[in-house]
Amino acid sequence: MPGQEYIKGTLRTIVLKLLSEADRMYGYEITQRVESLTKGQITLTYGALYPILYKLENEGLLQTSSEIVDGRARKYYTLTHNGKEVAKVKVDELKQFIDSLTTLLSPQPKLNTSL
Amino acid sequence: MQLSQSQQKRIQKYLDQQGLNFQPLRAEIEDHLLSDLEQRMDSGASFDEAWVAITQPLAETHFSSIQYQTMETIKKRLSISNFLINISIGLLLVASLFKLLHFPGTTWLVLSSLLSLGISFLATSLSGIRRNTDKKRVGLMIVVLAALLLFWISWLFAVIQLPGMVPLRTLSIFLLLMLFPFLQQLISQKEDTSREMIVYLHEKATAGINRLILLALALATLLKLFSISMNYPPQVSAVFAIMVLIIAGFHLFASTWHNQYNGDVRQHTWLKIFMIGLFVIYFVPALGSVVPLEVRAMMVYLFYLGMGYLVFLRWNLVQPSLGTLSYILISIFLTGWLFQTLGWMGHIAGALFNLPVLLIMVIFLMLSQKNSLQRLLWCMVVAHFLFEYPFPHSLW
Numbered sequence: 001m002p003g004q005e006y007i008k009g010t011l012r013t014i015v016l017k018l019l020s021e022a023d024r025m026y027g028y029e030i031t032q033r034v035e036s037l038t039k040g041q042i043t044l045t046y047g048a049l050y051p052i053l054y055k056l057e058n059e060g061l062l063q064t065s066s067e068i069v070d071g072r073a074r075k076y077y078t079l080t081h082n083g084k085e086v087a088k089v090k091v092d093e094l095k096q097f098i099d100s101l102t103t104l105l106s107p108q109p110k111l112n113t114s115l
Numbered sequence: 116m117q118l119s120q121s122q123q124k125r126i127q128k129y130l131d132q133q134g135l136n137f138q139p140l141r142a143e144i145e146d147h148l149l150s151d152l153e154q155r156m157d158s159g160a161s162f163d164e165a166w167v168a169i170t171q172p173l174a175e176t177h178f179s180s181i182q183y184q185t186m187e188t189i190k191k192r193l194s195i196s197n198f199l200i201n202i203s204i205g206l207l208l209v210a211s212l213f214k215l216l217h218f219p220g221t222t223w224l225v226l227s228s229l230l231s232l233g234i235s236f237l238a239t240s241l242s243g244i245r246r247n248t249d250k251k252r253v254g255l256m257i258v259v260l261a262a263l264l265l266f267w268i269s270w271l272f273a274v275i276q277l278p279g280m281v282p283l284r285t286l287s288i289f290l291l292l293m294l295f296p297f298l299q300q301l302i303s304q305k306e307d308t309s310r311e312m313i314v315y316l317h318e319k320a321t322a323g324i325n326r327l328i329l330l331a332l333a334l335a336t337l338l339k340l341f342s343i344s345m346n347y348p349p350q351v352s353a354v355f356a357i358m359v360l361i362i363a364g365f366h367l368f369a370s371t372w373h374n375q376y377n378g379d380v381r382q383h384t385w386l387k388i389f390m391i392g393l394f395v396i397y398f399v400p401a402l403g404s405v406v407p408l409e410v411r412a413m414m415v416y417l418f419y420l421g422m423g424y425l426v427f428l429r430w431n432l433v434q435p436s437l438g439t440l441s442y443i444l445i446s447i448f449l450t451g452w453l454f455q456t457l458g459w460m461g462h463i464a465g466a467l468f469n470l471p472v473l474l475i476m477v478i479f480l481m482l483s484q485k486n487s488l489q490r491l492l493w494c495m496v497v498a499h500f501l502f503e504y505p506f507p508h509s510l511w
Contacts, residue, residue, distance in 0.1 A: 027143055028150040046144060047177060051184040054140075058188050065249060066309055070117065072149065073142050073307040073374055 007042055011052055013094045016061070016079070016087035024065070024076040027053065053077060061086055118149065122162055124432070126152075127375070129170065131433040133178040134485040138318050138373040139309065140185050144178060186322045199235035200327055203228045204334075211338055211351040225354060226274050233267045239323075243316040250312040252301075259298070259313060262290040263365070266401075281405070288402055295368075295394045302372045303380045303387050309373075317369045325487070328363050331355045332494050336477070339501045352501055359498035364397055367422070367491045376430055376488075393421050412456045419449050419496065426488045433486065441479055441489065445496050448472070452503065468504045476500060 007014075018033055019025055025033070031044045056062045061083035066075045079087060118126075126148055135141045148169065155165035210224035240260050244253055269284035298313070308314040335355035342352055371380065371390065380386045396414040399406060406414075423442050431438035451467045454460040476497045483489035 026146070028147045031147075046147065046173075047181050047184075050140065050143065050181050051188065054185045054188045063249075066307055068307050069146075070149075071306070072146055073309055074146050075139075075143050075309075 007044075007048070010094060011044070011048055012056070013087075013090040015049075015052055015056065016083065017091050019062070019077060019079045020084060020087040020091075024078045026074050026076050030077075056083070118152065118162070122152075123149075125166075128432045130178065131486065133175070135178040135182055136485070136487040137182050137186065137321060138370075138375065140182055142309065142374055144181075189319065189322055197323065199231050199238065200323065203231040203235065204327075204330060206231065207354065208334065211334070211354075214351045215341065222274060226271060229267070229271050229274065233264060233271075236267070237264060239320060240316060243319060244312065247312065247315060250315050251310055253312050255298070255301075256312040256316070259291075259294055262287055262294060266291065281403075285402060285405070288398060292395060292398060295398075296391045298372075299380075299387060299391055299394075303377060305377070306381075307374060308377050311372075314369070314372050317366075318373065321366075321370075321487075324362065324366050325490075328359055328366065328491070328494055331358045331362070332498060335359060335498060335501045336473075339504060343505065356498040356502040359494055360502070361401075363491050363494045363498070367426075367488065367495070368394060368397075370488055370491065371425075379430070389421065389425075393418055396421070409457055412453055415499075416449050416453045419445055419492075419499075422492060426492045430488060431486065434482075434489075437479075437482055438489065441483070441493070444475070444479065445492075448496070448500070468500070473497070473500060473504070 014034065015030060018030055027049060031049060034042055034044050053062065057064060057077070061080060062077045063080050064075055064077055066073050068074070126145060130141055130145060135144060151169055152162065152165045155168065156162060160168070206224050206228035210221050210228060213219075213221045213224060237260070240256070244256060265283065265287035269280055269287055272280035272283055302308055302311060302314065305311065309318065332355070335352045335358075338352035338355065368390075371377070380390060396418045400411040400414050423445050427438035427442040427445075448467060451460075451463055455464050455467070476493065480490065480493040480497055483493050
């Protein structure tokens with residue numbers, strides 16, 4: 001999938017953004033949401049998702065709670081107050097970056113290098 | 116669609132093979148795998164088709180590498196505790212060197228080290244309690260913490276040979292023996308134990324505790340080799356061996372409270388009683404000479420056989436042959452040790468306590484890396500060996 005190559009640097013922001021739009025989410029739900037919103041263009045592997053979730057929790061941006069669902073423990077993630085603030089900033093930064101990329105990648109008039 | 120018992124067992128076995136033994140992450144990955152499987156099966160796939168589609172793209176070390184990254188993240192969180200633990204180990208090392216070189220001040224160095232370990236344990240636990248207010252039974256956690264600290268302080272008293280050591284240790288052992296059946300009963304009623312403060316904090320500290328145990332065991336082994344080959348006093352190695360026996364023992368019992376094993380204990384009342392019995396026979400020998408030597412030796416022997424049955428045979432899904440062989444080995448070694456200790460058989464200590472046997476034990480310990488309970492029990496057996504070696508009648 002073409003999107004996979006570029007996902008690494010943006011994963012943190014993607015997770016924060018998804019959580020900012022939901023009360024709480026669990027790991028599998030996050031991967032399904034990403035897949036459905038991007039129509040399968042981006043899939044999150046276990047290796048990509050879980051270290052990021054633990055890192056965000058470690059930084060105090062996420063808090064967790066667990067619940068028994070279908071006889072097994074399910075861990076839910078919620079943004080902390082600080083996490084909500086950081087999510088806004090990170091999403092804005094990423095949008096600006098995408099705008100810059102769009103500008104960079106759109107056809108530009110050729111520069112006249114001859115003096 | 117709910118999965119059958121055998122299908123769930125297959126998933127457990129797969130996670131064991133992947134070496135995923137950090138319980139919080141394992142529970143999460145398990146839920147993820149099960150959710151994915153259930154959704155694919157609801158869409159018409161068979162279990163086998165769904166299983167292959169999910170697991171085929173994953174490398175054999177996929178989950179262990181995620182676990183490694185997660186552990187690295189958690190280690191950073193516990194940086195102050197790690198710092199104190201490193202200080203304690205450093206002090207113990209210096210104390211060992213002082214003892215080897217017959218310098219004065221060893222006792223105070225050992226004392227400072229044990230004190231620093233106690234402070235680190237207390238600081239980590241209190242900060243964990245403060246940060247996780249959503250977890251249950253904080254009061255119980257504090258009582259257990261106090262009893263454990265009391266037990267630790269009794270060791271400090273032993274080091275500086277203060278007269279209050281015996282009543283202090285007796286009191287802490289009595290408290291812990293009273294608390295354990297209550298805890299075991301409480302935890303075995305829970306379907307999700309990770310919401311209990313004591314289990315949750317133990318899970319979070321698992322990586323640090325494992326590192327401390329392995330480090331202490333490596334030091335006990337090295338110092339024992341020095342003491343044998345260069346005729347140095349064996350006490351320096353014994354301090355580390357006792358440390359391993361205490362920490363690994365508590366850690367082993369607490370590890371059985373995690374969802375993965377607690378489910379089995381919850382289903383069988385006899386297993387719950389068995390666990391309580393194991394705790395009693397593990398802990399009562401710590402009373403020392405208050406209990407006759409024969410009784411203590413028998414208790415230690417039965418503890419290893421009982422715990423070995425659970426760890427090597429009952430809860431071992433991945434390496435059954437290694438588990439069986441481990442159980443046979445520790446049974447032979449400990450039966451020999453018991454017979455020697457009780458004076459029931461003469462002149463076999465040399466066959467039990469020698470370097471090739473130590474080497475075999477270390478190899479088995481290394482082979483058990485993927486299974487945390489097996490690794491812990493092997494750590495205890497090796498520490499027990501090092502503490503006793505060279506046995507009074509040994510050929511060494």
